[in-house]
Amino acid sequence: MFFASDNAGPVHPSVMEALTAGNAGYAPSYGVDQTMVEVTARLREIFEAPEAAVYLVPTGTAANALALATLSDPWQTIFCSSVAHIHEDECNAPEFYSGGAKLTLVGRGDKMGAEELHAAIAGEQTRGVHGPQRGPVSITQVTERGTLYSLGELRGLCDVAKGFGLPVHMDGARFANALVALGCTAAEMTWKAGVDAVSFGGTKNGLMGVEAVIFFDPSKAWEFELRRKRGAHLFSKHRYLSLQMRAYLEGDLWIASARKANDNAAYLAEGLRQIEGTSFVYEPQANMIFCAFSRAAHQRLHDTGAAYYVWSGSLEGADPQEALEARLVCDWAIERAQIDAFLDILRG
Amino acid sequence: MFFASDNAGPVHPSVMEALTAGNAGYAPSYGVDQTMVEVTARLREIFEAPEAAVYLVPTGTAANALALATLSDPWQTIFCSSVAHIHEDECNAPEFYSGGAKLTLVGRGDKMGAEELHAAIAGEQTRGVHGPQRGPVSITQVTERGTLYSLGELRGLCDVAKGFGLPVHMDGARFANALVALGCTAAEMTWKAGVDAVSFGGTKNGLMGVEAVIFFDPSKAWEFELRRKRGAHLFSKHRYLSLQMRAYLEGDLWIASARKANDNAAYLAEGLRQIEGTSFVYEPQANMIFCAFSRAAHQRLHDTGAAYYVWSGSLEGADPQEALEARLVCDWAIERAQIDAFLDILRG
C-alpha cells in the first residue's frame, strides 16, 4: 500500500528491456548518441515543434533549475506558486543555479491566478535598480496539490507574462498526467499557450531517472548545454538516458502509464468519496489526492504499513476523531488490490 | 576498434542484471533505500573505514565538484595538476559548486611533484586577505595521462598538504585501475596516505552512471548531503544507483573489470612497443596509453573507423611521416581481436 510518492516505484519493464537491449558495444558519449537523435526527433514531433532544442537530465530538480537559470538573470525574481516544488523542495537549487535570483511567491493555494500573477509582477521593478528585476514565470502542471490548470488558465498566465515580456517555464514533472487529464495535445499545453521551456518529466512516470528539457525557441540552447555540463548533469554514458526516453515515447508508453496512474487515482478517489468522514482538500484531477480523514483511521493505516505523507503535521495527544490531511499518490504500478485494501482499512 | 574513452562502452552485464532484479515494487526514495545501507557497509569494509560517510552521485564531475566544494571555501584556491580533469574538462564546475574558488595549477606534466606542490602552496597567502587563501589539494589517480602516483608519492603530496593544514581530495574516476596496478589496498591508497575524501569512480569501469563520494571523516557529511540536493544530484529513485554500486562491489567485480581493462591496455601497449616508429609519451601504467605514431598511420586507422583522440592537435598539410600523439583507452569490454586489428592497421 504505497501511496507516498510516484518516485519510488519500479521502472517500467519496457524501459528496463530497452536499457538491456541497448547495452551492447560502444556509443558516442556526452549526448551525441544516435538514440538521442531519435529522441529529439520524436519529442519535436510530439510537441509539433520542429525547431525545439531537446536535452536530457537525470533529475527533475536539474531540469527545473537549469531551465530557469537559462531563462533568468541573477538580479531577477522568478514568479511561482507559493507551493511550487522549486520553492519548497529543491534546497535552493534554483537560487544556486541562477546565481542568486529570487523567487516571488504568488497565491496561497494550489495555483497562481492570472490576476494575482499580474499584481505580483506589477509590484516588482518600480524602483529602478533597487528591487529585483522581473524574471520568468514558472508554472507547475500538475500542481503540487494534484490539481490542473485548464488550457484557458494556462493561456491566462502566459498572457500576463507575455504582457510584461517575461518568459514562461513549465515544471512538468507530471506532464503526462496533466496531458491525459486535460485530453489536449502537448503543443496546446505548452507553446500554443505561451510556454517557452518545459521540464518534461519521466522519472515519476516509469523511468529510472530522466527528464527532458525542451526549449521551443532554440536561441538559448548552447547556453543550456554549457550550464548542464557545468552543473555536472551531462552524462558520459548518455545513451542510457536516451534509451529510457525513447522507450518512454515509443508506442506512447508515457501516455498509457500516465493514464493508468490517473485511473488508479480516480479509483482511489471514488472509494474515498464514499467513505463517511473523508473529504477532499482539493478536488483530485490527476494522480495525487489530498484528503482528510480521522486520526483514528490514520492510526489503523499506519499500523498496517500503508505509506503516504501526512500533510497537516502531526500533533501529539490530539483527538482521534479530529481530521488530518493526507497526500495519496498513485503511480502506474500500484495494484487495484492495494487500493482496495487501503480503502478497507480506512473504512475501519 | 573503440579506444576513445572508457566512458562509452556497455554496462557490465552483471550490473544490468542487478538493475533488472532490483526492479520490483516500491523502495524508499532519495537515498534511504535498503540497498544503500549495504553499499555503505561494503565500502566502509573495503576502505577499512567504519565511520566513513558514503554517497552516490551520477557523474564524475558531480563527485569532484561536490567533494571539493565541501572541502573548500569560495575565497580559497584548490591545488591540482595543470592537466587535472577538474581544470580542463568540467566547464568550471568546481568554480561553480565552490561559489567561486580558484584553481592553482601545479606542475606541467602528468603529475604534481611534492616539491612543486609545496612551492605552489607556500606561494599563496602571503598577502593577508588580498590573495586567495590556501584550499584543498586534489590528486588524480590514475592521472589524466595514464600514469600512477606510487604510494610513496601519494604520501609525499599528502604530507605537504597536511603540513599546511589542508585537506586532500582524490579524483578516483579510475580508482580501480590504479588500485589493481599498484596492488595495494583501498585504504593504503587513500586515508592511510592522507586522503580525506575520494571520488570513487564506477562509470568508467562498467556502471551506467554512478560514482561514490567517500569522506573518511564524516563531520562534513550533512553539508555534503545539502550540497548534493541543491546541486540536483540526489536521485529520487536512488535505489538504481545503489543497485549498480552494490553489483559493482559484489564479488569484487570492480577489481576484476579494472584488471581486465589494465590487461587489455598492457596487451595493446606490448603490441605498440614492437611497432617501429611508435613511442610512448608517458610510460603506460593503467588503462590509458599516450603514444606517438606517424600521420600516415593515423590516416590508415582513421579510414578504418578506429576511434581515439588525437592529442597533439591536427595540423593541415603536415608531413605524413611526422608523428602525432594519440590517446588510446582500453576498458574492460574491448575485445582482444579489436586490439589485434588495430595493431595490424598501425603496422601498415
Next chain:
Amino acid sequence: MFFASDNAGPVHPSVMEALTAGNAGYAPSYGVDQTMVEVTARLREIFEAPEAAVYLVPTGTAANALALATLSDPWQTIFCSSVAHIHEDECNAPEFYSGGAKLTLVGRGDKMGAEELHAAIAGEQTRGVHGPQRGPVSITQVTERGTLYSLGELRGLCDVAKGFGLPVHMDGARFANALVALGCTAAEMTWKAGVDAVSFGGTKNGLMGVEAVIFFDPSKAWEFELRRKRGAHLFSKHRYLSLQMRAYLEGDLWIASARKANDNAAYLAEGLRQIEGTSFVYEPQANMIFCAFSRAAHQRLHDTGAAYYVWSGSLEGADPQEALEARLVCDWAIERAQIDAFLDILRG
C-alpha cells in the same frame, strides 16, 4: 523641502572637518590605520562588548549582505520582514553574497511578530534536505515603516531565533534614531536582547558613506574580512572611512544628529496631526513618517518642488480628494523653516 530620504543630505560639517584634518601624509592602507584602532575601541565601549569584531564598509547594502552571508549558508533561508530593505531594495545582494540563500518573508506589515516568526521558522526544514534549511533572522530597527521594535519585542524575536539555534542580525541603517527613540543603550538594543551582528548605520545620519559591521562573537571575524575583500569593499585608503566613523562617535555626534532628525520628524508629525484630512499610516516613532493626505494637497506640494516618495502608487485621473500615502523622512540637516513651509502648503 527635501523629505525624500535621509541619504541625500550633506555630510555633517564636523565629519568633513575631520576628513580634512586627517588628510596629511601617509597612513597604512586596507584597514590597519591607527584611526581604525580608535574606532574599534570606541565602538566596543559604546556597545559594552570588549571582544567585538568591528569593520567598516561603504554602503548599507554591503553591511547587510556581508553580515548575512557570514551568518548563513547558501542552502538556508533568512527570515525577515516582508518589507525589509534586504528583500525589497538591494537587487538580490543578500542572495548574491550568500551564494544563493533564500529569504522567507515574515508578516505583512511593518514588523515581524514573535509568533509569526516562530511559525515561519517552524514551517521550514521539516523535509530533510528538500526544503531550505533554517538560517539567520534579520531584524530592521528602525523598521522600513518608521516604527520601532521595543526592547521587549526585540528580545521576543531573538528568543524565538535562539530557541531554534539561529543567529540574529540587526539592520541598523537607522540605529541611532532607534536608540534615541527608545532611550536605551546600544548593548540593550543588541547583544543583551540576543542580536549577534549589527549593521551600524552612519550614512543616513551625517556620514559620507560608512557603516560599521559589528560581530559580538568574533569567531567569524576572519571570514568576514575575506568576504569584505572578495566583495571589493575593503578600502585601500581606509583611513577616510575610519576618520568619518571616529568623528561620528566623537562627543556622541551620532546621538545628537539622530536626536535632531527625530525631533525634526516629531515637529513635522505634530504639524501633520493638526491638519484636517491628514492621517498616519503608521504611528511615527523615529525620523520617518508615513501619512496620508489628499491628491490635491500632493499636487500643491509637487508644484512647489517638495521632494518625498508617494508610497501608494500614482493613479491617473483619480479624485483629487482621494488620499494617497506619502513617506516623509527627516534627517538632522533639514531646517524647521522648510518643515513649516511644507506644512503651510499642505494646509492649502
Next chain:
Amino acid sequence: MFFASDNAGPVHPSVMEALTAGNAGYAPSYGVDQTMVEVTARLREIFEAPEAAVYLVPTGTAANALALATLSDPWQTIFCSSVAHIHEDECNAPEFYSGGAKLTLVGRGDKMGAEELHAAIAGEQTRGVHGPQRGPVSITQVTERGTLYSLGELRGLCDVAKGFGLPVHMDGARFANALVALGCTAAEMTWKAGVDAVSFGGTKNGLMGVEAVIFFDPSKAWEFELRRKRGAHLFSKHRYLSLQMRAYLEGDLWIASARKANDNAAYLAEGLRQIEGTSFVYEPQANMIFCAFSRAAHQRLHDTGAAYYVWSGSLEGADPQEALEARLVCDWAIERAQIDAFLDILRG
C-alpha cells in the same frame, strides 16, 4: 620615506576642497546627481567617446570585478597576465562577481605577449562544452611590475582578442601614469587600440576612493548598473564620488598628479641607477620601481622606517651582501627630500 604604495597617501587638496565645497543641501542619491552628469560628459570628451557609459565605484577591485563580470559568462575563462591584480590581489573577487569564471594566466613576466595570448586562447575551447569557454582579455596598464604596454603592443593584444571575437578590459588602476608616460590620448590607449571597457583609476592618483568604469559600447550599461547595485557598490550619497571625480578631471589634475608621480619615480630611479650594487628588475616606466639591492642596505632602510615591499621574500640568516628585490612606488605627494633621504641611506 613612504614608498610602499600609491594607495596610502593623502587626498589631493583640490579634491578635498571640492568635497567641502559640494557639501551643502540635498542632492539626488544613487548616481543621478547633477555632478555625475558633468563627470560623464567630461569623461566622454576625454575619451572622445560620446556614447560611452560611465559609472563610478569606490574601489579598484569593484571596478575590475564588475566590468569583467559584465563582459563574461560564468562558464568562460578570462585571459590575463600571471601577475595581474585580478589574479593575485583580489581574493577571488572576479570569480565571485562572474559567478565562477576561471582565469587563464598568460606569460610569466610583467606582460602578456601577443603570441602567448594567441596560444592561450587557441588552447581553450577545443573540447566543446568540456573545457571553459573563451572569455574576455584583461590588460593591466601600467602593469603590476611598473612597465608599460606600448600602443603597438596594446593593439597587438586587442587584435588577438578581436580575432577570436573576445572583448577586452583594461585594468587602469594607474591609467593616468600610463597615459603620461606614453604621451598618447586616452582614446588611443583604449578604444582606438581595441579596448571595450576600462577601469579608470582615481584612488591611487589622489582621490579618496573612486574609480570610473567606462564601457565604450553602452549596450551592457544597464546590466552593469544592476551588477553594481547587487554588488552593493552603488553609493546613496553618490555626489561625493562625483565630486571627487569632477575635481580629478578639472584642469587636468589627473594628468598633473600622474606626471608628478612619474617624475618622482624617475628622479628616484635616476638616483638608484647611480648607486653601485643596485639594479632594476624591470626597467621603470611609470611610478613603480622594482629594483635589487643588498640585504645590508635593506637593513639600514628598515632601521630608519623606510616603507616599501620586499618582493623576493625574506630569508632568515641570509648573506647581507646578497641582493633582495624591492618594490618602490612614488605617488604625486612624496617629497623630493624623502627621496633624497632614501637614496642617502641606500648609499650607506
